[in-house]
């Protein structure tokens with residue numbers, strides 16, 4: 001059953017349809033609607049007082065069959081899964097009635113989430129100080145992230161470089177990232193390890209992991225041989241906060257005990273109506289007023305037209321990537337107020353466009369997108385239980401990493417069905433060995449002190465493992481003694497320290513006299529990413545989305561090159577026993593060069609020998 005306003009949101013008696021809106025902004029929208037329902041006063045923050053909104057609740061829901069799970073699409077899943085397979089859902093105002101309407105068995109486990117979190121104490125920290133811990137003992141603000149990245153780039157000018165992503169956000173912000181490796185300004189074909197955080201606004205710990213990785217690499221370069229090998233051989237790219245507008249909103253929303261909304265840096269009128277500190281729990285980006293937005297691209301049947309609203313509703317950036325985008329059965333929602341609203345088009349959102357830009361201008365042979373919560377480690381696919389063609393690598397490295405961080409390793413779909421996600425896109429469209437990590441136990445952003453240091457400590461060796469096995473050529477890997485259980489996981493999937501898990505192209509550019517020359521290499525590919533096709537025709541009325549890969553490297557003056565790349569053929573074509581080629585161009589200093597089509601497989605090394613250019 002799809003979550004359309006006319007079906008799934010069938011109101012319980014006494015509830016208007018508008019009162020069933022289910023996001024922080026949607027709550028605001030309820031208040032902003034003229035007539036119909038009484039406006040919600042901001043009221044005393046916290047729960048229960050007169051005029052306050054219905055408090056956020058956690059519910060445990062028993063949804064066993066696929067049909068039952070589908071009836072939960074659009075609810076705000078926390079990723080917590082209980083031993084018996086029942087799942088945890090965050091209930092926004094109005095959701096309790098909707099949940100009752102599904103007929104599913106459920107119990108309310110936390111009647112007031114804000115109050116529960118207020119009662120969480122920081123507890124006793126159990127680990128030593130970790131690289132990049134904040135001096136405040138609290139989560140970084142958005143400004144802190146920018147300041148830290150700038151400071152690292154300034155302090156380590158040959159090893160760290162601040163990057164600006166091309167698409168400014170809806171609120172006009174620039175998204176920043178950091179590249180880290182020795183000779184960081186030299187694009188010499190090294191493999192890339194990409195990590196990001198906070199596609200989802202409230203998932204604060206998710207951004208701490210990539211920034212702490214940056215500190216770890218730069219501070220421990222001369223202290224840890226594994227770190228040194230990674231910095232010497234791998235370009236780490238981090239984008240700690242992808243959804244900067246959402247993160248800034250969530251992070252700067254006053255905690256409930258401040259008692260009032262004053263102090264929010266961007267107090268937009270509707271937010272004043274988000275009572276009880278619930279604004280800290282928003283998930284999506286800050287796209288406002290979906291009423292005009294939705295009418296442009298969907299073209300859906302009348303009975304599926306999303307509800308129009310004047311409030312903030314947002315798009316889920318982690319359902320907006322092109323790969324399998326457009327599922328409105330289970331993996332994402334076509335409805336603008338749903339938690340998993342996918343947007344009007346693939347890459348309609350600045351957040352997903354920025355990440356795709358990074359991924360399509362380099363060869364990220366390995367990547368992790370960080371989220372909370374649930375302590376899970378997920379790999380392809382999100383939409384089918386079929387093994388990916390590279391499942392041995394994905395599962396082997398995934399299970400080995402999980403030995404270190406203790407998370408539950410599984411295919412993404414074993415959590416729930418997803419489409420249009422970051423890691424499926426990175427793997428399915430571009431061939432990266434990609435993962436989604438869900439951190440922080442059972443909360444989206446528990447107290448920093450006993451969460452973040454311990455989280456980083458148990459993840460850092462997992463990250464090293466992926467950087468080493470997913471990026472560094474076997475002959476350059478540092479000594480990396482494995483925990484016995486991790487060694488077993490790798491061996492079970494036939495991953496050895498000698499096995500290359502991506503692809504390498506080598507050769508030497510020379511002039512007509514055979515002397516090495518500095519050359520520029522480009523790898524490009526035009527390709528059509530598969531949108532969602534099962535069930536009904538996807539709403540765009542097209543089956544694929546045209547994309548362009550555009551990557552480059554520059555040799556030294558000796559003309560030697562060793563380019564670490566992803567396989568040229570996408571997994572779906574590999575599974576169908578087809579191939580797909582890159583266009584490789586090599587150009588000399590005078591602009592004269594050669595171009596050829598090249599098919600390269602995972603694990604393959606291709607030596608082009610000497611290539612004459614001018």
Ligand SMILES: [Zn+2]
Pocket residue numbers: 199200203371372373
């Ligand atoms: Zn998330």
